[in-house]
Amino acid sequence: MARSEQPFALYDKIKKSVVRDIESGKLKPDDRVPSETQLAKMFNASRMTANRALKELTEEGRIVRAQGVGTFVARPKPGAALLEIKSIAKEIADWGGMHSSQILVLKEEKVTEKIAQKMNLKPSDTIFHSIIVHKDGDICVQYSERFINPKVAPHYLEQDFKKITPSDYLLEVAPVQEAEHIIEAVNCNREIQKYLKIQPNEPCLSLKRRTWSFDMVATHSIIISPGSRYKLMGKFMRG
Amino acid sequence: MARSEQPFALYDKIKKSVVRDIESGKLKPDDRVPSETQLAKMFNASRMTANRALKELTEEGRIVRAQGVGTFVARPKPGAALLEIKSIAKEIADWGGMHSSQILVLKEEKVTEKIAQKMNLKPSDTIFHSIIVHKDGDICVQYSERFINPKVAPHYLEQDFKKITPSDYLLEVAPVQEAEHIIEAVNCNREIQKYLKIQPNEPCLSLKRRTWSFDMVATHSIIISPGSRYKLMGKFMRG
DNA sequence: TATCTATACTTGTATAGACAAGTAGTATCG
DNA sequence: CGATACTACTTGTCTATACAAGTATAGATA
Numbered sequence: 001m002a003r004s005e006q007p008f009a010l011y012d013k014i015k016k017s018v019v020r021d022i023e024s025g026k027l028k029p030d031d032r033v034p035s036e037t038q039l040a041k042m043f044n045a046s047r048m049t050a051n052r053a054l055k056e057l058t059e060e061g062r063i064v065r066a067q068g069v070g071t072f073v074a075r076p077k078p079g080a081a082l083l084e085i086k087s088i089a090k091e092i093a094d095w096g097g098m099h100s101s102q103i104l105v106l107k108e109e110k111v112t113e114k115i116a117q118k119m120n121l122k123p124s125d126t127i128f129h130s131i132i133v134h135k136d137g138d139i140c141v142q143y144s145e146r147f148i149n150p151k152v153a154p155h156y157l158e159q160d161f162k163k164i165t166p167s168d169y170l171l172e173v174a175p176v177q178e179a180e181h182i183i184e185a186v187n188c189n190r191e192i193q194k195y196l197k198i199q200p201n202e203p204c205l206s207l208k209r210r211t212w213s214f215d216m217v218a219t220h221s222i223i224i225s226p227g228s229r230y231k232l233m234g235k236f237m238r239g
Numbered sequence: 240m241a242r243s244e245q246p247f248a249l250y251d252k253i254k255k256s257v258v259r260d261i262e263s264g265k266l267k268p269d270d271r272v273p274s275e276t277q278l279a280k281m282f283n284a285s286r287m288t289a290n291r292a293l294k295e296l297t298e299e300g301r302i303v304r305a306q307g308v309g310t311f312v313a314r315p316k317p318g319a320a321l322l323e324i325k326s327i328a329k330e331i332a333d334w335g336g337m338h339s340s341q342i343l344v345l346k347e348e349k350v351t352e353k354i355a356q357k358m359n360l361k362p363s364d365t366i367f368h369s370i371i372v373h374k375d376g377d378i379c380v381q382y383s384e385r386f387i388n389p390k391v392a393p394h395y396l397e398q399d400f401k402k403i404t405p406s407d408y409l410l411e412v413a414p415v416q417e418a419e420h421i422i423e424a425v426n427c428n429r430e431i432q433k434y435l436k437i438q439p440n441e442p443c444l445s446l447k448r449r450t451w452s453f454d455m456v457a458t459h460s461i462i463i464s465p466g467s468r469y470k471l472m473g474k475f476m477r478g
Numbered sequence: 479t480a481t482c483t484a485t486a487c488t489t490g491t492a493t494a495g496a497c498a499a500g501t502a503g504t505a506t507c508g
Numbered sequence: 509c510g511a512t513a514c515t516a517c518t519t520g521t522c523t524a525t526a527c528a529a530g531t532a533t534a535g536a537t538a
Binding site: 035036037051054055065066067068069070071 | 490
């Protein structure tokens with residue numbers, strides 16, 4: 001039987017065939033993909049080879065598999081890359097926390113109407129509000145503002161944020177179940193300009209997050225200073 | 240021999256053992272990891288099982304493998320999130336390509352000194368230069384400028400970019416081996432303002448990429464229009 | 479009718495063996 | 509001494525088989 005003739009791998013042919021069927025519309029979201037056994041027959045391959053193909057497609061997020069049930073075309077994700085923003089967001093947040101920081105606001109207050117709407121609260125409710133400016137030496141790196149539903153983290157205001165970063169603390173007490181991220185370039189208002197010590201019209205990177213934890217919402221807005229030292233950059237190697 | 244007793248999988252035990260050795264410092268970056276055959280013996284497993292463990296660790300970026308040579312501990316990456324920017328970059332690039340586009344520049348030209356330095360070329364060399372503005376209906380979504388070493392993709396200028404996106408074409412002819420990404424907020428120059436039909440001082444998201452392919456460099460600069468429809472946003476679910 | 483059971487499917491894990499293909503070092507030959 | 513061939517080792521792919529474990533359905537049973 002066909003052994004390793006290798007230009008190119010059989011498992012890759014199976015993968016590409018399935019992807020082709022998905023992209024051509026022949027297989028639509030939630031449609032059943034041929035089983036390992038069927039694919040193996042179709043391509044004159046062993047089940048292990050079909051298994052490898054489907055396993056990799058699962059990792060790539062194109063299909064979904066359930067033991068005992070079958071393999072199905074994955075529903076298109078709301079921006080595949082967005083999953084990955086999550087960890088970038090965490091990295092940005094953590095990076096701010098690693099340096100010295102100055103706490104500007106750390107108190108409980110009445111919600112404004114705007115905030116109430118965004119966070120699904122009544123106007124009579126109160127929220128925790130924190131503003132922290134993270135510095136790297138004399139340079140202000142980021143401006144970080146949070147609004148947190150007290151029910152999510154009742155002891156948020158009592159924490160010592162020199163010992164634990166806010167994001168680590170919140171992750172600990174309230175697992176994030178759902179999140180929304182917006183990355184954009186902004187001109188920030190005069191107050192933030194003052195805190196970050198930047199000129200008007202200096203464009204800043206803004207990362208806004210809304211996270212859900214058991215139907216309770218928390219918002220986090222990070223404004224990152226311009227300047228070369230704060231660019232998000234790096235290298236990577238591949239095969 | 241041990242069959243599927245399954246709490247928990249053997250391949251996972253091998254993975255965790257290797258990770259433990261890396262994290263404890265027993266195995267340092269560039270150190271040799273036991274071969275598949277050795278691991279198989281150590282864990283009373285078959286070579287295929289050890290192979291699966293090492294293959295997954297490769298995908299997770301913890302080890303590096305070379306056919307005929309061996310398996311080695313990967314050097315710590317400069318910012319784990321940066322790997323992930325890669326795919327965001329691709330998503331942004333692809334997303335532009337899905338809509339109608341207007342090609343402004345598509346030609347071979349002499350390199351400027353600045354470019355020559357960045358791309359490791361001599362001032363007498365020529366490069367391919369392309370500027371494409373991607374539109375979504377009447378609205379300009381992104382301004383995409385590339386400088387490509389002709390040796391990387393000799394037929395770049397002859398492509399029909401209505402049939403294949405530039406990034407897909409380049410990926411096909413030249414595998415990216417190394418890349419550098421910079422995401423930042425910028426004010427763009429008057430020319431780009433004109434093409435994107437935006438006001439001065441409207442902050443834009445800039446994504447700059449330098450990619451290496453067999454020591455040859457290509458650069459790609461993407462300027463993303465401001466405006467709510469072009470924000471990078473989304474939701475995700477987690478177990 | 480409601481519930482259990484057999485069975486026929488699925489995916490998940492694992493094995494033992496095979497050949498292909500790349501690399502590094504050693505031995506040999508001119 | 510230098511080029512070549514050989515060998516021992518590595519990873520990459522593939523097969524054929526096996527059993528475990530989850531699910532759905534049809535048929536038998538209470």
